[in-house]
Amino acid sequence: MPRLFPTAIAGSLPKPAWLAETESLWPAWKQEGAALADAKRDATLLWIKHQEDAGLDIIGDGEQSRQHFVHGFLEKVEGIDFERKVRMGIRDNRYDAMVPTVTGPLRLKGRVHATEARLLAAHTRRRTKFTLPGPMTIVDTLADEHYGDRVKMAFAFAEILNQEARALQDDGIDIIQFDEPAFNVYMDQAVAWGIDALHRAIEGLTCTTAVHICYGYGIQANIDWKQGLGAEWRQYEKVFPALAASRIDQVSLECIHSRVPAELMALLAGKDVMVGVIDVASTQAESADEVAATIEAALRYVPPAHFIACTNCGMAPMAAHLAQRKLRALAAGARLVCQSL
C-alpha cells in the first residue's frame, strides 16, 4: 500500500557489542585497523537490514562508523589539535566536556564518510539519508585558538561541511541532514547566523536538505536539563519562523513525551516536518497505538504531504534490542494511521 507519509530515524543507532562498547555516548571501539573497518561495515549493513525489516521508508547508516556525532567528522579535519584538550562547558554549560582545540586554518584531509555512504546507497533501494553535525553545534563543541570569532569559525566549518555534503550527494545520498541541537540553546544566534551558516553548508546541493533540532540524547544531563525548562518548551518558537523562510527542505523536531506545544509545528508551514514520535529517553518501546495517536495529533498541524514520522533524536546510547522494537513501533504506528486515513 502506498504510504501517505514516510518514516525515518533521526540518525544514530546503537552499536553492536562486537563493534564498540554498548549503551555509551563515547563508546570505545572493540577492534582496530582492518578488523575495525570490517566491523563498521558489517554493523552498517546490519542496521540497514533492521531498518528495512522494521518497515522504515528512509534509511540511514545508523552512524555506525563514528564514535560521536560531532567528533566523527572532526577526526578528518586539519587544523584541530586533539592532544590539546580543554575542559569546557558546552550547550550553555549543560555538559562539562574535554574538547579539542582549533589551532589553525580548517581543511578536510580527505573524504570523511565515503565508505559508509556508498555502502548505504548500494545496499538499499529505499531513500537514503546521511547526517552531518551542523556548524553551530560543531563550534559549540570545540575550543578555539585560531579564529577568535565563533561566527567566523562556524563559516569555516560550513565550507568544509559543504565539501563533504557535495561528495555525499555524488555518492548517491538522497537527503543530507545537519544536526543542530545548539539551535535549541542559542536561539538568537541560530536566527542571527546559524541558519546562514547552514545555507553555506548546503550551497550547490540539489538533493533534499534537512536540519535536526532536539533536546538531546536520552542521557542524564539532558533529562535533568529538561526538568528545568518549565511546563512548556518554547525554544522552537524563535527558530522555526526563520527556518520556514530558509532554503532547508526538512526540519526534524521532538514531539512525543516532550513539553513542546504542538501548535509550534505550524510555524514550519511549507517545510517537510520530521515529527518525533519515538522517545529516545524512555526504556520502554512505544506501542503502535501510542505512535499512531502521536502522529494523528501532529497531523492537525502538519499536512500529510509534508509529514515524516521520525524518532525524537538519535538512539546511539540505547540498548540495541530496544532500538529495534522502537523502529518496529514507528513503522507499525505510521501504518495504522495510513490505513485509517
Ligand code: ZN
Ligand atoms: Zn538530536
